[in-house]
Amino acid sequence: MAVPARITSLCLRVLGVAGAFVAGACSSTPAAEPTPDASAGPIDAGDPGDAAEAGVALIPCGPAPHVQVELTVMGATTTGETPLNGATFSTPLCPGNTIASAGGGLIRGRLARDVRFYGRIETDGYIKMLTPEQVFNTDPVKLKITTLPLFFSALMPEFGPTKTAAFVQIAKGKGATGACANLDGVRISVPGHPEARLTYYTTDQIPAPIEGATETTASGRAAITELAAGIMVDLAAEKTGCRVTFVRDFSTGRIPTEAGYIVLTGADIFNASSDAGTD
Numbered sequence: 001m002a003v004p005a006r007i008t009s010l011c012l013r014v015l016g017v018a019g020a021f022v023a024g025a026c027s028s029t030p031a032a033e034p035t036p037d038a039s040a041g042p043i044d045a046g047d048p049g050d051a052a053e054a055g056v057a058l059i060p061c062g063p064a065p066h067v068q069v070e071l072t073v074m075g076a077t078t079t080g081e082t083p084l085n086g087a088t089f090s091t092p093l094c095p096g097n098t099i100a101s102a103g104g105g106l107i108r109g110r111l112a113r114d115v116r117f118y119g120r121i122e123t124d125g126y127i128k129m130l131t132p133e134q135v136f137n138t139d140p141v142k143l144k145i146t147t148l149p150l151f152f153s154a155l156m157p158e159f160g161p162t163k164t165a166a167f168v169q170i171a172k173g174k175g176a177t178g179a180c181a182n183l184d185g186v187r188i189s190v191p192g193h194p195e196a197r198l199t200y201y202t203t204d205q206i207p208a209p210i211e212g213a214t215e216t217t218a219s220g221r222a223a224i225t226e227l228a229a230g231i232m233v234d235l236a237a238e239k240t241g242c243r244v245t246f247v248r249d250f251s252t253g254r255i256p257t258e259a260g261y262i263v264l265t266g267a268d269i270f271n272a273s274s275d276a277g278t279d
Contacts, residue, residue: 116133127148160260180241207219
């Protein structure tokens with residue numbers, strides 16, 4: 001019997017930019033393109049009549065077995081978020097193939113179960129976005145991805161078409177109390193990558209980088225730049241007396257890097273003895 005769908009958000013928390021925007025040991029091994037299963041076939045819209053009726057596109061992708069995935073692509077606006085029709089999704093599980101979201105920003109299909117992967121989301125007027133590394137291990141899976149407008153990249157002056165970047169949002173974990181319920185004081189690192197540049201941000205509605213800062217403010221926001229493209233890295237974080245983890249929902253705690261793309265990722269903070277989920 002199918003496990004009830006888990007609904008999560010790869011774009012992590014609400015990010016307040018210009019109004020109300022929805023917001024281990026290191027591996028420096030290149031982010032390999034997984035070998036697709038020939039029987040799975042390319043990304044395919046399936047039967048045109050069925051797809052048109054459902055208002056979605058079908059994606060048989062990666063080696064069997066598969067899980068049924070329903071992905072809704074949203075774009076953040078100054079008043080909330082809106083479905084993005086025509087946003088393209090691609091993944092190294094299906095190299096060389098892309099698919100566009102249909103009515104309501106919806107993409108429905110099948111992706112390999114228990115296989116690590118990440119996705120790319122692209123649409124006009126919004127950042128070119130990467131998801132953190134994911135593993136789907138329940139069936140079905142329902143996800144909402146919210147991407148951010150192009151001017152969001154201005155928060156990271158080191159980022160550009162030939163550069164990589166990740167934006168991190170810390171969130172309060174379920175049951176966190178006291179200092180562990182606050183998002184400040186979190187120190188983020190990329191183990192084994194001394195070249196990584198960490199930038200922390202103010203609590204302003206339009207966040208500003210804080211020169212010389214070494215930990216998060218109450219906004220819980222940080223950026224990672226200066227990593228090489230084409231690698232998969234582990235992220236780590238700590239706060240005195242608390243436990244902070246990037247492993248959440250389907251995310252493994254690792255992120256990919258590609259030139260010209262921003263990874264939107266997040267970590268949860270808990271009491272040191274807690275193993276509960278996110279609030």
